[in-house]
Amino acid sequence: MNNITPINGQFALAPLPYSELGNIISSTTLELHHGKHLKTYIDNLNKMLPGSGLENLPLAEVVKKSPGGLFNNAGQVLNHTMYFEQFGNGNHNPEGKIKQAIDRDFGSFEAFRKEFEQKGATLFGSGWVWLSADNNGKLSITQEPNAGNPITSGLTPLLTFDVWEHAYYIDYQNRRTEYLAALWQIVDWQVVENRLIQTATMH
Numbered sequence: 001m002n003n004i005t006p007i008n009g010q011f012a013l014a015p016l017p018y019s020e021l022g023n024i025i026s027s028t029t030l031e032l033h034h035g036k037h038l039k040t041y042i043d044n045l046n047k048m049l050p051g052s053g054l055e056n057l058p059l060a061e062v063v064k065k066s067p068g069g070l071f072n073n074a075g076q077v078l079n080h081t082m083y084f085e086q087f088g089n090g091n092h093n094p095e096g097k098i099k100q101a102i103d104r105d106f107g108s109f110e111a112f113r114k115e116f117e118q119k120g121a122t123l124f125g126s127g128w129v130w131l132s133a134d135n136n137g138k139l140s141i142t143q144e145p146n147a148g149n150p151i152t153s154g155l156t157p158l159l160t161f162d163v164w165e166h167a168y169y170i171d172y173q174n175r176r177t178e179y180l181a182a183l184w185q186i187v188d189w190q191v192v193e194n195r196l197i198q199t200a201t202m203h
């Protein structure tokens, strides 16, 4: 995630790591969300980077250093890249280090899941709910409006659910809570654990 780097100053749309996600996120939503929404954020970012002084930096550094419109597009590219990357047919239950950290900091996976869904459901308007680790590996859940990413608060983002309406409206209409509850069936916890392990080796 921290290693997404531009080639000749331009970011590219990475293909989805899967072709479908069953009935949890429809192929129509995937095509629009990845192929149109994320593509547009990448195109806008690539147009805004030249002359910004942030050319050729890794994406995470652009997000941390960019102002205004550039931040909105860079943030949305990072957020969506992490979102799409964390789904798949891998392990749908946390194990190992990520399970230990969740049990330690939230009491249980059920308690964590309840708080995560509740914070996603109550985020007003468009934004993202995040699980992050601080420099000591302690986990927390935060709400970020619009293009927000906890990386700007010095945290390491591990897992995120997109609660912009474009993420769920075709499949769930206004039922955001159903969408949030369904996503656990497609989370690949190995991806989330790898993000936590990478954090630990950085500090």
Ligand code: MN
Binding pocket: 033, 037, 080, 162, 164, 166, 167
């Ligand atoms: Mn989105």
